[in-house]
Amino acid sequence: MRRIIFTNPKDREDFFTEIREYVNITSWNELAKSIGKSRFMIEKYRFGKLSIPENKxxxxxxxxxxxxxxxxxxxxxxxxxxWGQILGGKKAFALNKKSFDDGRKKASKARSLSAKYEFDINMPLSEELCEFIGVIIGDGFTNRxxxxxQTQVTGDKNLDLEYYRDIFKPVVDKLFPINATLVIRKDCxxxxxxxxxxFxxxxxRFKIPAGIKCYSVKxxxxxxxxxxxxxxxxxxxxxxxxxxxxxxxxKTYKKPYIRVNxxxxxxxLIEQIHNLLNKFNIPHSIHKKDNSQMIQINGKENVKIFLEHIGFSNPRSLNKVKYLI
Structure with missing residues (x-):
């Protein structure tokens, strides 16, 4: 329930006096009883010691x-x-700012010493952990x-749901004691x-930048x-x-011409991928695309080499290359 405050003390006093005169009430005690309050409370309202409840x-x-x-x-x-408690809290904070700040620092330090989900961040490297890191490099971010x-990976609801729900999330659940939540929206x-x-x-450990990473991740x-x-x-x-x-x-191709990009x-990052594909003898090309670069592996034979070394585990791409496997 809201509280009523008169902006001018004189208007407040006139308000109570006028009510008493208009209804011909002879005492403040009688006025108090008419609204179910004591004379003590009426005097608090009348002299501005308390704000007035809206119903009264x-x-x-x-x-x-x-x-x-x-x-x-x-x-x-x-x-x-x-509002009174809030105002009082602000005044108390202003008067005791140093004490509040010291308390917050102590609480923050205590929180920083513990984590909700404990695990060894130096766990042994595994192929599952590496694929997780690859997904973070591709469509993930982490920040404080x-x-x-928070760490998050995103995808297309229609194209990536099967991968994230049935393949990737079970791997993550096995790697970390974290209750990962999958949120599905209209398009993503x-x-x-x-x-x-x-984080x-x-x-x-892996030196992945916090926040915006797309320009510097590797x-x-x-x-x-x-x-x-x-x-x-x-x-x-x-x-x-x-x-x-x-x-x-x-129409220039007799059959659909396959490309991995x-x-x-x-x-x-593009330079690293280029060097690794060269190391694995996977023919490819690099193309400028607006402010980005695109690596392309062109043609059935070259894509086969890519699949032998690297491959996909996302059904979105697997379904397009399964005839080559």
Whole structure:
């Protein structure tokens, strides 16, 4: 319930005096009883010690004629029920700011020492972990918002749901003790992880930038130095998300011409992929596309080599290349 405050003390005193005179009440005690309050409370309202509950103000103002009601309604303001506590809290904060700040720092430090989902951020490298990192490089991000740590991967609801729900999420559930949530919207889907440890693993161990990463992300050195199976798994996660398969059906080709592509605005990442594909003897080309670069693996034979080394685990792409496997 809201509270009534008169903007001018004189209007407040006149309001109570006028009510008493208009209804011919001889005492303040009698006026108090007419609205179910004590004389003590009426005096608190009358002298501005307390704001007036809106329902009691309504009972009082109905005792006046219409023209006087309109007059006094222009002389008041309405406040939320807890406005006094809020104001008091602000004053207390202003007077004791240092104490509040010290308390917040202690609480923040205590929170930072613990994490909801505990796991070893230096867990042994595995192909499953590397594919997860590849997905983060492709369509993921991680960031800190105050005391909240969020990691998220996104995809197309119609094209990627089967991969994220039936393949990727079970792998993640096995890797981390995190309650990942899959959110499906009209045109997209998001897989959310709220974990300080995961944020630390991505940013500290694998050096993935927090926040906007598209211009600077790259394959972590730890993975590049770990051996071909781990590199291939990482590339697979990347191609599952930011990569794709295209079938060129122009009349110049007797049969649909297949291409595998990967697009990024990170020149360093494109350079890494280029070097790795060369290392695995996978023929490819690089093309400029607006402010990004696109790697293309063209033709059935070259795509077959790609599938032998790297491949896909996202049904969206697998369904287009299954005739080559």
């Amino acid at each position: 103000f309504s009972e009082l103002i109905t005792k006046l004629p219409e023209n006087r009601k309109e007059y006094y309604l222009d002389k008041i303001t309405k406040k939320d029920h807890y 918002y105050g005391h909240m740590y 889907l998001r897989l959310n992880f709220y974990s300080k440890r995961l 630390e693993m991505l940013t500290k 394959i972590p050195s730890e993975i590049l130095n770990a051996g071909e199976p781990f590199v291939n798994a990482t590339l697979r996660g990347m191609f599952n998300t930011d990569g794709g398969v295209g079938l060129d059906k122009r 990967y697009t990024s605005v990170s020149s360093k």
